[in-house]
Every structure is written in C-alpha cells, then in structure tokens.
Amino acid sequence: MADYFERLNYALGDEDTALEYAILPEHARHVVAVAGCGGRVLPLLARHPARMTCVDISAPQLAFTRLRFALLGQTDHQSFMDFMGYRPDTSVTRRKSIFRHLDLPPLDRRWLADLFHSRHWQAPVYQGAFEQTLQRLAKVNGLFTGKAGRGIFQFRDLAEQSAYYRSHFPLRRWKAVVALLGNAAVLNSLLYRGAFPRNNLGISSREVYLELFHTLFTTQVVRESFFLQMLFFGELRYPQGFPLECDPQLFQQARKALRECELNVVQGDIFDCVATCRDIDFVSLSDVPSFLPAKVGIDVLQRLRPALSEDALTVIRGHLHVVRPHYEGFCDVSAEYQEAIAREKTQLWRVQVYRQTSPVQVSR
Helix, strand or coil: CCCHHCCCCCCCCCCCCCEEEEEEHCCCCCCEECCCCCCCHHHHHHHHHCEEEEEEHCCCEEEHHHHHHHHHHHHHHHHHHHHHCCCCCCCHHHHHHHHCCCCCCHHHHHHHHHHHCCCCCCCHHCCHHHHHHHHHHHHHHHHHHHHHHHCCCCCCCHHHHHHHHHHHHCCHHHHHHHHHHHCCHHHHHHHHCCCCCCCCCCCCHHHHHHHHHHHHHHCCCCCCCHHHEEEEEEECCCCHCHHHHHHHHHHHHHHHHHHHCCCEEEEHHHHHCCCCCCCCEEEECCCCCHHHHHHHCCHHHHHHHHHEEEEEEEEEEEECCCCCHHHHHHHECCCHHHHHHHHCCCCCCCCEEEECCCCCCCCC
C-alpha cells in the first residue's frame, strides 16, 4: 500500500466536492479535511471557515494541494483555468510563465517542475494516476461504444437524454466496458497497486457499476458530470461538467476567504492531526476509513469525538468497501442531505453524514 501513496494519484479527483460544499455550514470555526489533490478542499474555503486544516499522508498530493492554493491566492480565475488545463488551447509557454511566477515551497516547486517537464507541460488536471487510468479506459470505451456511446452527450435536456439512452445507446457494448471497469483485479493493476479495498457490499462490483451508471444516465444530464466526460472522452469537453473550483463566483469567494482563513496543510495521519485539536465543526474524511483495518475503521467516529464541537458534522465516503462506524454520541443525518447526495456527479460513493449529539467532556 505504501507505493500507492508515493505518487500523484489524483489531479482532478474522483469526488464531486459540491456535495461537501452543500453540507458545510457558513463560517465554521474549524474545518478538517483530507486534502486529496486540493480540488476537494479549495471550494470549501468559499464557505468562509475561520480555520481550515488539510491533511494527507501523501507528499505528492499535498504538493498539488499547495499548488492549487497558490494559484487561488496569487493569480486570477483565468490564469487558474489556463494553468490547470480547463482551457484546452492554453500554450505550454503560458503554463510555464504562470508556474514561474508562483511562490511555492522549494521542494514542491522542484517536484512539480519535474512532473510537468516529464509530461511536456500538458494539462496538470490530467496528470494523476486516476485520470490517466480513465483516459486508458476512455480509449477502450471508444472502441466498444463509438459514436453511439458519445452521442448521449449531445443532450441538454434529461428527458431527451433518457429517450436516447433507452432507444439508441449501445447498452450491450457498454455493459462489456462496465465488466472491465468493474473488475477489481484490473483496478488494482491500473491504479491501486494492490491497495484496492475489498468489496463488502454483498453484490458484485459489476452490478454496482451497472447500477450507478444507470442512475447517472437516467437522473442527471451527463455532460454535467466531469467523471462521465473523462470516461467517454478522456478529457473535459463541456464546461457544464467542470468541477466546482472552476465556477468564477465561487473562485472569487474562496480567494477572499483565503486571505481571512487560518489555513494549514499538514502531512500525516488525519486522526493524529485531529487529536491535537478542539472545537472542530466539520470533518471531511473522504474514503479513508475504507483503507483502515476493520477493527480500526469502525472506531473512526469515536477517535474524532473528543476534538469535535457540539453538532459537528462528519462526512464519510465509501466506494465498493463501506465502513459502518460505531456512532455512539452521534446521529446519522445522511437522510437530511439526500438531495445533495443524489446530485453528486460521479455516484461512485455511498455517503454517510454524522452529527455529534453528545460531545466528550474535556477538562480545560
């Protein structure tokens, strides 16, 4: 598993951070979140927390997180979009110029420069192992489903899209693609390097993927999903599906909040980090519990509990492996956010939201 955390796994990410953005209240005292590539936490700044701590055990992921915050604080929205690769016509010269003027820690600058140089300064947003895996799968998908598969992206209306899905979408060939995507051995080989958490849902991975893609095709306009764009085109083609960090108004709100927020980017175990804190109002754990040993995973809420404020919220995601934690002192409030969960643009995740109801009494 160590190898998995020693490279850049995500540059765009596999989570729609609009979900956490919808759950996080305005003006939280302290937000703690798994950093990922920075894309999952940058939008949370727009909620104006007084303090924010981004934690990850992966040095490459943290370098990318600090890169995003540097772009947020030191450039403008157009430069951010150009540099990250959301505008496909951005020149290498333009990207190099933006990077050269960023104030970054020396180790980050050296590592990022080496990465970008090795990839010929192509769009950074596609440079993670996950994104490159999706690009390979998109090529396979194109061979199987062709123009008929990509044709579902022509619609802006859900009813018209659903009609196309029922009558013209190459469903049989698509199911062959899903059989590949739903193969845990393939994912282990392409992305996870043996660290892929074991499926504990009680149904096959193939069934899980068939269900989630059916949900996406029939309940959401697919051009609004960055995940589906990557899976069919290997790149982002429709701005409607760009992640939340691309929204110019949110970008400006996050930029303003960055100047007022006490922001810390920390390498380490998120539970060790939380253990040094008090009065945390919001924790975004991503799918960290899925990677923990079973006896450790079920205690995640209890490990967080001493550091949490009254009514603090904790968000946990699980993909094929879902941890059901002991929640004494908490209330499962996932149902309150069902609308936001249903809008999540990847539908890869089983999402659990817990509110603390009886904080641990800590002597001061």
